Amino acid sequence: xxxxxxxxxxxxxxxxxxxxxxxxxxxxxxxxxxxxxxxxxxxxxxxxxxxxxxxxxxxxxxxxxxxxxxxxxxxxxxxxxxxxxxxxxxxxxxxxxxxxxxxxxxxxxxxxxxxxxxxxxxxxxxxxxxxxxxxxxxxxxxxxxxxxxxxxxxxxxxxxxxxxxxxxxxxxxxxxxxxxxxxxxxxxxxxxxxxxxxxxxxxxxxxxxxxxxxxxxxxxxxxxxxxxxxxxxxxxxxxxxxxxxxxxxxxx
Amino acid sequence: xxxxxxxxxxxxxxxxxxxxxxxxxxxxxxxxxxxxxxxxxxxxxxxxxxxxxxxxxxxxxxxxxxxxxxxxxxxxxxxxxxxxxxxxxxxxxxxxxxxxxxxxxxxxxxxxxxxxxxxxxxxxxxxxxxxxxxxxxxxxxxxxxxxxxxxxxxxxxxxxxxxxxxxxxxxxxxxxxxxxxxxxxxxxxxxxxxxxxxxxxxxxxxxxxxxxxxxxxxxxxxxxxxxxxxxxxxxxxxxxxxxxxxxxxxxxxxxxxxxxxxxxxxxxxxxxxxxxxxxxxxxxxxxxxxxxxxxxxxxxxxxxxxxxxxxxxxxxxxxxxxxxxxxxxxxxxxxxxxxxxxxxxxxxxxxxxxxxxxxxxxxxxxxxxxxxxxxxxxxxxxxxxxxxxxxxx
Numbered sequence: 241x242x243x244x245x246x247x248x249x250x251x252x253x254x255x256x257x258x259x260x261x262x263x264x265x266x267x268x269x270x271x272x273x274x275x276x277x278x279x280x281x282x283x284x285x286x287x288x289x290x291x292x293x294x295x296x297x298x299x300x301x302x303x304x305x306x307x308x309x310x311x312x313x314x315x316x317x318x319x320x321x322x323x324x325x326x327x328x329x330x331x332x333x334x335x336x337x338x339x340x341x342x343x344x345x346x347x348x349x350x351x352x353x354x355x356x357x358x359x360x361x362x363x364x365x366x367x368x369x370x371x372x373x374x375x376x377x378x379x380x381x382x383x384x385x386x387x388x389x390x391x392x393x394x395x396x397x398x399x400x401x402x403x404x405x406x407x408x409x410x411x412x413x414x415x416x417x418x419x420x421x422x423x424x425x426x427x428x429x430x431x432x433x434x435x436x437x438x439x440x441x442x443x444x445x446x447x448x449x450x451x452x453x454x455x456x457x458x459x460x461x462x463x464x465x466x467x468x469x470x471x472x473x474x475x476x477x478x479x480x481x482x483x484x485x486x487x488x489x490x491x492x
Numbered sequence: 493x494x495x496x497x498x499x500x501x502x503x504x505x506x507x508x509x510x511x512x513x514x515x516x517x518x519x520x521x522x523x524x525x526x527x528x529x530x531x532x533x534x535x536x537x538x539x540x541x542x543x544x545x546x547x548x549x550x551x552x553x554x555x556x557x558x559x560x561x562x563x564x565x566x567x568x569x570x571x572x573x574x575x576x577x578x579x580x581x582x583x584x585x586x587x588x589x590x591x592x593x594x595x596x597x598x599x600x601x602x603x604x605x606x607x608x609x610x611x612x613x614x615x616x617x618x619x620x621x622x623x624x625x626x627x628x629x630x631x632x633x634x635x636x637x638x639x640x641x642x643x644x645x646x647x648x649x650x651x652x653x654x655x656x657x658x659x660x661x662x663x664x665x666x667x668x669x670x671x672x673x674x675x676x677x678x679x680x681x682x683x684x685x686x687x688x689x690x691x692x693x694x695x696x697x698x699x700x701x702x703x704x705x706x707x708x709x710x711x712x713x714x715x716x717x718x719x720x721x722x723x724x725x726x727x728x729x730x731x732x733x734x735x736x737x738x739x740x741x742x743x744x745x746x747x748x749x750x751x752x753x754x755x756x757x758x759x760x761x762x763x764x765x766x767x768x769x770x771x772x773x774x775x776x777x778x779x780x781x782x783x784x785x786x787x788x789x790x791x792x793x794x795x796x797x798x799x800x801x802x803x804x805x806x807x808x809x810x811x812x813x814x815x816x817x818x819x820x821x822x823x824x825x826x827x828x829x830x831x832x833x834x835x836x837x838x839x840x841x842x843x844x845x846x847x848x849x850x851x852x853x854x855x856x857x858x859x860x861x862x863x864x865x866x867x868x869x870x871x872x873x874x875x876x877x878x879x880x881x882x883x884x885x
Contacts, residue, residue: 317717331708342705346717356699361499
């Protein structure tokens with residue numbers, strides 16, 4: 241089995257706080273790996289260390305055999321690791337369609353392309369890809385609307401479309417269903433199941449156990465900056481340590 | 493596809509109407525008392541300056557306070573080309589645009605290492621540095637306070653080689669057409685139309701869309717896979733080249749260059765023009781530039797006699813009162829009028845004159861849909877806001 245993402249001995253401290261200590265985590269290609277844990281456990285910090293927003297104090301992050309530490313965020317994106325943010329990071333001044341065309345252009349054009357005389361209306365292929373991604377998340381009817389004016393749940397779906405249109409080999413999802421209605425959550429689960437069939441590897445940070453147990457092939461539990469358990473959903477469900485640390489003994 | 497074709501057709505029509513309005517400016521400008529070449533040249537030159545500035549400030553949101561430096565570089569280069577090579581404006585304009593572009597690469601590369609207010613301060617510092625250098629150590633190049641001017645005994649190697657002799661005060665020349673009065677205006681007008689066309693292309697290009705996305709959320713752009721700094725530098729250099737072209741036009745219409753062109757007030761003026769007209773809109777900056785230049789030239793020419801004549805129809809005592817009230821706003825006080833206008837617009841229509849025009853257009857359209865029967869008369873009114881937009885341009 242090959243590991244698409246290999247995190248070794250990662251430590252990160254903020255002042256005196258050990259946000260991450262001795263994290264070792266391997267993500268297998270083609271799987272959906274969920275990272276769960278109470279608030280402040282270090283889940284988002286771990287993702288930030290992967291995409292270059294934070295630099296870990298020690299340790300390595302290897303993606304597809306390449307060391308990601310110290311790489312620029314745009315280079316990490318082009319390497320094939322794409323993150324969907326927890327708080328929607330969209331382009332509020334642009335229509336939905338353009339919000340998705342931009343990542344599609346990034347995929348095609350690379351980190352920089354100077355084409356001031358080319359007309360946007362000629363970008364048929366890019367527009368079709370963007371429309372398809374919007375259709376995948378169920379936003380195709382709103383492509384002319386400005387992204388700043390849509391609801392928070394819709395913004396999350398837009399985020400997802402922006403990630404999907406790049407066809408990354410690894411998609412990092414930071415609470416993709418937070419703030420969504422039950423109906424939209426179920427739709428997102430279905431969508432993420434479809435992507436799995438396309439062979440895209442996913443790492444999901446999620447609070448909603450319904451989402452985690454519907455999607456995950458493997459679950460790692462993070463508490464106080466440490467991985468306290470890793471295994472299949474069934475193993476995690478039955479693990480008393482996890483129940484105590486994360487769920488306060490509640491039934492899963 | 494239908495939508496794409498209609499977008500293209502609309503842009504083409506916009507360009508055609510813009511061209512017609514600019515080329516017929518000497519005719520319609522008479523109606524607002526601006527029908528003389530000096531002022532029309534200023535409309536075109538500052539319109540060009542503001543269009544270029546808008547590509548940086550309007551699209552990326554990076555507020556430069558130093559674009560006057562490129563205006564100055566363009567002017568000095570043009571005058572030097574007149575002095576050393578030829579009074580022909582073509583090489584002068586080309587050198588001016590290239591050299592200001594080169595300076596923009598250097599200043600942009602350093603300033604764009606910072607964002608927000610720090611970027612603005614860095615650009616301001618570079619421009620003020622250029623201004624002070626022009627007055628002091630660079631006097632051999634800039635001729636200091638006197639300003640750089642074209643002299644009859646200058647070498648002008650190309651002109652001498654082909655046997656062109658200058659009589660009297662040398663003027664810019666376009667293959668036999670002397671750059672003065674309306675011919676100079678038409679040269680500026682052609683440059684303005686070219687500048688507008690290029691700006692329209694950039695607005696409609698993927699490159700332009702990415703610039704707007706940087707303004708909207710720069711961090712997100714970086715995590716989306718774009719290195720934003722080269723994009724910002726490209727926008728900075730393009731707008732610097734526009735400023736260089738505008739500076740060159742100033743020297744073409746009046747062959748001298750002074751350091752005051754680089755002062756921070758000149759940089760501030762283009763910011764005001766862009767905001768007054770509408771940041772990030774196609775027509776706004778030209779409209780803002782024309783408005784400010786109109787006020788500067790028309791209101792400053794009013795004096796008490798003009799005001800007394802204007803209020804003549806009132807009883808004597810009232811005329812006196814009205815003249816006393818309004819006189820601080822004209823003549824030397826035209827800045828006061830402009831300041832009040834600027835405040836009113838920013839407070840009530842933050843999108844600038846363009847937003848005002850769009851609002852009026854919407855209002856008229858909704859009124860027309862209510863009273864469809866009277867459409868004949870209404871139609872005439874409906875056309876008006878559009879003509880005003882392009883008219884002032």
